[in-house]
Amino acid sequence: xxxxxxxxxxxxxxxxxxxxxxxxxxxxxxxxxxxxxxxxxxxxxxxxxxxxxxxxxxxxxxxxxxxxxxxxxxxxxxxxxxxxxxxxxxxxxxxxxxxxxxxxxxxxxxxxxxxxxxxxxxxxxxxxxxxxxxxxxxxxxxxxxxxxxxxxxxxxxxxxxxxxxxxxxxxxxxxxxxxxxxxxxxxxxxxxxxxxxxxxxxxxxxxxxxxxxxxxxxxxxxxxxxxxxxxxxxxxxxxxxxxxxxxxxxxxxxxxxxxxxxxxxxxxxxxxxxxxxxxxxxxxxxxxxxxxxxxxxxxxxxxxxxxxxxxxxxxxxxxxxxxxxxxxxxxxxxxxxxxxxxxxxxxxxxxxxxxxxxxxxxxxxxxxxxxxxxxxxxxxxxxxxxxxxxxxxxxxxxxxxxxxxxxxxxxxxxxxxxxxxxxxxxxxxxxxxxxxxxxxxxxxxxxxxxxxxxxxxxxxxxxxxxxxxxxxxxxxxxxxxxxxxxxxxxxxxxxxxxxxxxxxxxxxxxxxxxxxxxxxxxxxxxxxxxxxxxxxxxxxxxxxxxxxxxxxxxxxxxxxxxxxxxxxxxxxxxxxxxxxxxxxxxxxxxxxxxxxxxxxxxx
Numbered sequence: 001x002x003x004x005x006x007x008x009x010x011x012x013x014x015x016x017x018x019x020x021x022x023x024x025x026x027x028x029x030x031x032x033x034x035x036x037x038x039x040x041x042x043x044x045x046x047x048x049x050x051x052x053x054x055x056x057x058x059x060x061x062x063x064x065x066x067x068x069x070x071x072x073x074x075x076x077x078x079x080x081x082x083x084x085x086x087x088x089x090x091x092x093x094x095x096x097x098x099x100x101x102x103x104x105x106x107x108x109x110x111x112x113x114x115x116x117x118x119x120x121x122x123x124x125x126x127x128x129x130x131x132x133x134x135x136x137x138x139x140x141x142x143x144x145x146x147x148x149x150x151x152x153x154x155x156x157x158x159x160x161x162x163x164x165x166x167x168x169x170x171x172x173x174x175x176x177x178x179x180x181x182x183x184x185x186x187x188x189x190x191x192x193x194x195x196x197x198x199x200x201x202x203x204x205x206x207x208x209x210x211x212x213x214x215x216x217x218x219x220x221x222x223x224x225x226x227x228x229x230x231x232x233x234x235x236x237x238x239x240x241x242x243x244x245x246x247x248x249x250x251x252x253x254x255x256x257x258x259x260x261x262x263x264x265x266x267x268x269x270x271x272x273x274x275x276x277x278x279x280x281x282x283x284x285x286x287x288x289x290x291x292x293x294x295x296x297x298x299x300x301x302x303x304x305x306x307x308x309x310x311x312x313x314x315x316x317x318x319x320x321x322x323x324x325x326x327x328x329x330x331x332x333x334x335x336x337x338x339x340x341x342x343x344x345x346x347x348x349x350x351x352x353x354x355x356x357x358x359x360x361x362x363x364x365x366x367x368x369x370x371x372x373x374x375x376x377x378x379x380x381x382x383x384x385x386x387x388x389x390x391x392x393x394x395x396x397x398x399x400x401x402x403x404x405x406x407x408x409x410x411x412x413x414x415x416x417x418x419x420x421x422x423x424x425x426x427x428x429x430x431x432x433x434x435x436x437x438x439x440x441x442x443x444x445x446x447x448x449x450x451x452x453x454x455x456x457x458x459x460x461x462x463x464x465x466x467x468x469x470x471x472x473x474x475x476x477x478x479x480x481x482x483x484x485x486x487x488x489x490x491x492x493x494x495x496x497x498x499x500x501x502x503x504x505x506x507x508x509x510x511x512x513x514x515x516x517x518x519x520x521x522x523x524x525x526x527x528x529x530x531x532x533x534x535x536x537x538x539x540x541x542x543x544x545x546x547x548x549x550x551x552x553x554x555x556x557x558x559x560x561x562x563x564x565x566x567x568x569x570x571x572x573x574x575x576x577x578x579x580x581x582x583x584x585x586x587x588x589x590x591x592x593x594x595x596x597x598x599x600x601x602x603x
Contacts, residue, residue, distance in 0.1 A: 022062070041495060042260065053279060054429050055236040057395045063388025070394060072285075076304065078296070080288040081393065083339045086306020087378070094371030095335075096181065096342035098153070098308060102127035103354050104138045104464035112360060113141060119361070120368045123181060123334065124149040125308075125344060131465025131472060135159065135166040139173070148176035153268075153308070154357035155186035157196035157467075158263040161186075164209045164220070165516035172217055180307075181342070182218040183268050189245045190227035193418050194467040201414045203252040210253055210266045221249050221267045222308070228422070229272035230313050232470040235283045237373040239400035241422070242269055243290055244413035250298060255570040258298040264410030273309040273343070274326045279385050284309065286397035290404070308342040309335035313469045318349045318477055320446025320455060324348035331367050332557050336376045337383050343367055351471065353460025412474050412485060430470060437472060438592040447473035451511040452481070475592055476512050479599070483514035486602045488571070489539045490519045491529045491558060493546025501544040502573040509585055513595030517543075530565050541601050543571035544581070553575060555579050569601040 023042040026049070028038035036048055037495040073079055076086035088094045099121040103109045113124060126133055126141070133141055136154070142152065151240030156163030171178050186209035192201040225242040232331035233241065246267055253263035261343065271287060273280045284307060291305040296377035311331040316324045328345045335343045347355035355363070370376045383389040405414055416422040436442040443449040471477070487509055492499040499522075507517040517538060520532035533542065542556060542562050552573070559570050559580055572584040582601075585594055 019064070019214040020594070025054040026061075032138065037391050043231050053107050053276075053400055054432055055396075056235075057392065057399065059392065060388065061390065063386055064580070065163065065387055067387070069390045071272065072289075072381075072384060072390060072393070073255070075105055079292040080302070080304040081285050082384050084288060084306065084379075087380050089336060089339070089341065089377040090502045094377040094583055095340060095367065096122045096151070097367040097371075098123045098125050098342045098344045099360070099364060100125045100127070100310075100344050100346060100588045101141075102132050102463065102465070104132055106133065106140055107569070109141055110143075112357070113145065114362055115332045115357065116412050117145065117150060120364050123153065123179075123342060125153045125155060127465065128156040128166075129158040129529075130156050130464070132156075135163045136147060137164070138166045139170050141344065142167075142170050147171060147174060147178055147182070149179055151179040151181035151183070153183045154182070155222075155224075155574060156185060157187070157191035157194060159197075160184075160188065160191070161205055161208055164212050166211055168216055178216060178218045179379040182213075183222055184213045184218060184220045185222050186210065187222050187224045187227075187245075188222055189248060189413060189417065190222075192199040192414075193231065196467065201417065203248065203414070206249055207256045209325075209411070210258070211256070211264075214258075214262065214266065219268055222270055223249065223267060224270045225271055225423040226272045226310055227312070228426060230427050230467065230469045231423070232314070232433065233426045234429045235279055235426060236396060236399045236403060237394065238271065239283060239290065239427065240403035240407060241413065242271070242287065243294060243404040244416070245402065246291065247294060247408065250259065260295075260298050264298075264300045264303065268308060270308045270310060271340070272312040272314075272526075273331040273335035273338075273340070274312040274315050274332075275330040277330055277337075278388065279388060279396070280309075280331065280334035282392040282396045283537075284335065284340055285381075285383075285393045286400060288339065289393070289397050290401060293401075296435075307340040308344065309338070309340035310344045311335075313346065314471050315348065316346070316348070317444060317473050317481055318351040318470065318471070319457065319473070320450075320452060320578055321352060321457065323446045324350070325366070325459040328363070329366050329370070333370055333374075333376060336367075336370055337381075339381060349458055349460055352458065354460050356460065405598045435470065438475070438524050438590050439588055440591050441588075442472070444473045444476070447476045447480075448512050450508060451476075451517055453483070453511045475591060479513040481514075484516070484599050484602050486539055486541075487516040487518045487536070488532050488598065488602070489536050489542040489567070490573075491533065491542050491544050491562060492516050492520045493529070493544065493550040493554065493558065494525060495522050498550065499546045502547075505587075506543055506545050506571075506585060509589075509591060509594070512591060512596070513599060515595065515598060526554055526561050529558050530561050533565055538566040539602070541569045541571065541574055541598060542567040544579075545573040548574070548577075551577055551579065569598075572597070 026045040027042040040380045050057045072081040075083035099116040186206040213220035223245045225238045288305045292302045295302045311328045332345045345363045347359035347363045349359045518536035570581045572581040
């Protein structure tokens with residue numbers, strides 16, 4: 001019998017496994033890892049492995065056909081869940097790789113634009129106005145750009161009409177039809193969320209820009225939902241906001257004389273893509289479905305929502321910024337699989353300052369590699385049909401539609417932004433996220449987990465213009481920005497093998513708060529610990545790290561000796577035991593609260 005024959009025989013046997021079989025196998029692993037009690041039923045693996053989003057939606061460890069969901073339709077057909085086009089991004093040989101430009105130095109921006117366009121970028125996202133590219137310099141930036149081939153998308157929250165007029169003048173001077181996807185970028189609602197301009201929301205500006213763009217054969221409005229994402233909004237809140245803002249613009253345009261179809265043709269959408277890939281995929285799929293329903297109820301011809309996905313600013317870290325390359329790759333992958341027509345991978349050094357040629361190259365190459373080497377865009381709606389993706393898409397859509405209805409019934413999005421009701425909703429999510437980050441239930445690599453106190457961060461020129469971003473690791477980064485001047489002495493008990501696990505846990509925890517550690521090393525008795533403590537300069541705070549049996553054997557004596565030698569505060573690595581300590585640190589500890597207490601004692 002050949003190998004091929006044996007494979008066919010095995011397949012012919014049709015081995016079948018039940019959910020109970022999976023539960024038993026998984027439970028055995030979790031019990032070994034001490035994540036499931038020995039006497040717990042196997043079925044408890046579902047709750048043990050289910051992840052709940054900030055919107056209260058459950059992401060189960062397995063997707064099963066047990067839950068019915070609406071038929072998602074076909075790519076290019078209403079409700080467009082599976083993609084705005086018939087073949088998704090495959091018909092374009094991949095998504096539109098869109099680069100972001102915010103450098104007020106016009107000469108540098110010209111260089112960056114040309115370099116990016118010559119190396120895989122398809123369209124330009126230009127920050128325009130004070131502190132960014134001046135409106136008066138758009139003609140210089142675009143002088144050598146074929147604007148009939150490369151779409152230009154403006155982002156000018158302070159003076160959107162002035163920027164739109166400047167781009168319109170460039171297009172008129174070149175006497176060309178703007179490339180499909182060109183958008184003059186008005187978004188006064190998003191600008192108000194970010195606190196730009198005078199803080200007032202004037203929809204007439206969006207109407208004026210849309211009228212200018214329509215006459216030129218371009219689009220005029222971008223609903224930038226990253227405005228609320230940057231403020232800390234959840235995925236459902238981001239979707240609900242985008243629908244509410246989109247509807248506000250439709251109403252304003254129709255009131256100004258646009259037909260509903262012409263109004264819909266003027267509006268594009270921008271969403272954040274995070275490294276939570278399943279939620280990002282579901283969010284983009286749900287957004288198309290929801291916008292299709294809005295257009296249907298408005299009497300418009302349903303069309304696929306035009307989406308621009310941007311890697312999340314809040315998820316990026318200022319410390320260990322090279323990890324942002326990994327975050328951006330996962331987010332860009334999810335954006336492409338989710339069906340976004342345009343994807344911007346922000347440079348990894350975005351939290352530090354203006355990006356440089358190296359970081360810009362890495363950013364554009366993320367999409368190039370995903371498209372050309374991983375062939376992520378070859379299959380339309382690659383996640384479609386997967387029970388987990390379909391179920392999560394439906395749950396996200398249902399929750400966002402409910403919240404959108406609440407916002408619309410309560411005076412609309414403009415009123416919710418103006419009176420602070422939207423901010424209140426977002427603040428509640430931020431508080432919940434902060435709890436999870438503080439306890440490291442949502443770990444941030446390089447920030448709350450595996451920090452490197454000795455890292456040398458790259459230096460970058462400051463932004464000329466920036467808006468508030470609630471970065472997920474901000475609380476830890478604030479401590480790192482002001483490192484403790486004194487270390488914590490780690491009194492390690494026993495051999496390296498005996499104390500390494502708890503000592504490593506403790507030193508990583510301390511480093512996440514900008515606190516260095518002086519480690520005793522292998523010790524055989526109390527005298528050796530005290531000797532190492534004296535050599536370290538007798539820091540005010542000490543921490544015991546060792547196995548349970550040595551805590552019981554000489555923990556009390558070690559603590560007594562360290563206090564006598566000058567220690568003012570004693571911490572125990574592990575669960576609190578019958579030892580006279582002032583604090584303890586174990587898995588699940590509120591890391592931020594612990595770090596603040598420790599730093600106060602060091603001070």
